[in-house]
Amino acid sequence: MAAVIKTVNLTKRYGTLVALANLNLEIQEGDCFGFIGPNGAGKTTTMKILATLLQPTWGEARVCDYVVGYQSRMIRPLIGYVPDYFGAYEDMLVQEYLEFFAAAYNINGTDRDKVVADVLELTDLAYKRDAPVDGLSRGMKQRLSIARTLLHDPKVLLLDEPAGNLDPRARIELRELLKTLRNMGKTIIISSHILPELQDMCNTVGIIERGELIYSGPWTELIKKVRTGTVLQVGVASHAEQAAALLSQEPAVAHASIVNGYIELNLQDGVTDFSFVPAKLVAANYRVTMLKEEEVNLETAFMRMTKGIVQ
Numbered sequence: 001m002a003a004v005i006k007t008v009n010l011t012k013r014y015g016t017l018v019a020l021a022n023l024n025l026e027i028q029e030g031d032c033f034g035f036i037g038p039n040g041a042g043k044t045t046t047m048k049i050l051a052t053l054l055q056p057t058w059g060e061a062r063v064c065d066y067v068v069g070y071q072s073r074m075i076r077p078l079i080g081y082v083p084d085y086f087g088a089y090e091d092m093l094v095q096e097y098l099e100f101f102a103a104a105y106n107i108n109g110t111d112r113d114k115v116v117a118d119v120l121e122l123t124d125l126a127y128k129r130d131a132p133v134d135g136l137s138r139g140m141k142q143r144l145s146i147a148r149t150l151l152h153d154p155k156v157l158l159l160d161e162p163a164g165n166l167d168p169r170a171r172i173e174l175r176e177l178l179k180t181l182r183n184m185g186k187t188i189i190i191s192s193h194i195l196p197e198l199q200d201m202c203n204t205v206g207i208i209e210r211g212e213l214i215y216s217g218p219w220t221e222l223i224k225k226v227r228t229g230t231v232l233q234v235g236v237a238s239h240a241e242q243a244a245a246l247l248s249q250e251p252a253v254a255h256a257s258i259v260n261g262y263i264e265l266n267l268q269d270g271v272t273d274f275s276f277v278p279a280k281l282v283a284a285n286y287r288v289t290m291l292k293e294e295e296v297n298l299e300t301a302f303m304r305m306t307k308g309i310v311q
Contacts, residue, residue, distance in 0.1 A: 003062075004029045004156055004187045005050065010059035012045050012211075019045040021211040022059065027189065027204070032182045034198035034219070035191040036302055037208035043191040044084065046208075047160045050189070051081040063156060077105075080149025084161040086141045090134035094125060097133050098147060105152040119147040123177060139170025143177065150181075157181065159190040163197060175201055199298040209306045219298055226304040227296050229254070232274055234263040235290030236281060243286050250276060262290065 005027035012020040020042045027033045035043050048054040049061050052072040061068040063075045089097055095116060102112045120126040123143045128136065136144065142162055149157060159178075163171045171194065178201050182188055192198050198205065199219055206216040215222055236243045244263045248256040252274075255266040267274060278288050 003027065004031075004064055005033075005189065006062045007046075008060045010046070010049065010061050011057050012042075012049065012054065013057045018211050020049075020056070023208075023211075023213050025206060025213060025216055027187060029187055030182070030185055031204050032178070032188045032190065032202045034202035034205040034298075035189055035208065036195065036198065036205055036298075037191075038306070041208045042211040043208060044160055045211075047081070047083075047158050047189070047191065050156075051079060051158055052076055053081075077152060078154055079156045079158060080146075080152075080154040081158045082142075082145045082149055082160065082162055084164060086145060090132075092133050093129070094131050094133060094136070094144060095120070095129040097144065098151065101148050102151045107151065115151055119150045122150065122180070123147040124173070137170070139166050139173065142166065142170070142174060146177065146181075155187060157186050157188045157190075159188065161191055161193070163192050163194050171197060195299040195302055196297065205298065207302060207305050214305055219301075222301045222305070223296050223298070226301045229269050230267040230271060230274065231294035232263075232265040232267065232277065233259075233290065233292050233294060234265060234277060234281075235261075235288065236263065237287035237289055239286070243281060243284075246284055247277065247280060250280065252276065 003026045005025065007023050007025045010020055010023040011018070023046065035046070037043050045054065049056055049068055050063055052068055052075050055069050064078050066074040068075065089100065092100065098116045098119065099112060102115055107115055120129055123146055125140065125143055125147060128140065133141070133144065163174055166174065175197055178188060178190065190198070190202070202219060204217060205219045205222060207214050240258055240261065240263055244256040244258055247253055247263065247265060252268050252271045253265055254268045257264050265277065278291055281288050
């Protein structure tokens with residue numbers, strides 16, 4: 001499968017500030033790539049370079065094998081960019097807004113009518129075609145932004161914090177729309193702070209901190225990488241400290257401690273059978289109220305991989 005996005009030692013400096021440092025990234029055709037990092041990490045800078053809105057200081061960025069800067073005119077028809085703010089033209093009606101941008105892409109006549117109708121239907125905004133743009137909710141404005149980027153049927157979508165400040169229902173609707181677009185074969189790069197949703201939408205992720213890419217690949221591999229062994233959370237009705245001390249004597253237990261009123265057990269490497277835990281407690285007359293394995297998800301992986309340092 002061909003790399004739709006590729007960067008080689010991509011670097012962007014603003015005086016002494018290094019916004020991106022030798023970013024080497026590959027995103028394959030059809031990927032939904034979640035770009036993760038704290039504010040100021042370099043996500044938006046990367047997006048703007050790929051959208052041909054910024055020139056790198058050095059290094060190379062390619063979109064569909066065209067080089068940003070040298071072949072930007074060839075790249076722009078292939079991408080759809082949604083920044084983290086809505087923009088202007090709020091005095092228009094929804095249909096007028098889309099017709100304006102369709103005309104900018106030289107889509108005219110009956111073709112324009114069809115394309116506008118199609119993207120309104122796809123983004124579930126057809127019933128709002130005659131509504132003023134400035135009267136739309138934040139979620140609807142975000143969907144309208146995506147509708148605008150789909151008018152010319154781009155291969156690549158660059159979405160910078162599209163779920164920011166959306167209510168839960170709007171986030172769910174946006175997530176379903178992005179799944180539909182991926183099923184249509186679009187390659188999607190999406191930055192977000194809402195990591196559980198990225199895990200649900202994306203097949204690959206990249207973690208960036210202080211302008212440096214510290215991981216890129218399937219999120220499933222990232223979780224395997226940060227998993228340090230089996231960790232259990234155990235609840236007992238009373239005397240948790242004594243129960244923790246009892247369990248700490250087991251050879252399979254590396255460490256036992258009390259966290260938020262529960263016993264947290266770190267098992268020795270390679271130990272996956274923890275049936276001895278409730279057996280030991282019940283035999284010692286403890287009442288077990290909870291036993292669960294710690295879930296390692298994308299959010300946990302992000303916290304373990306990063307240090308929380310920004311520029």
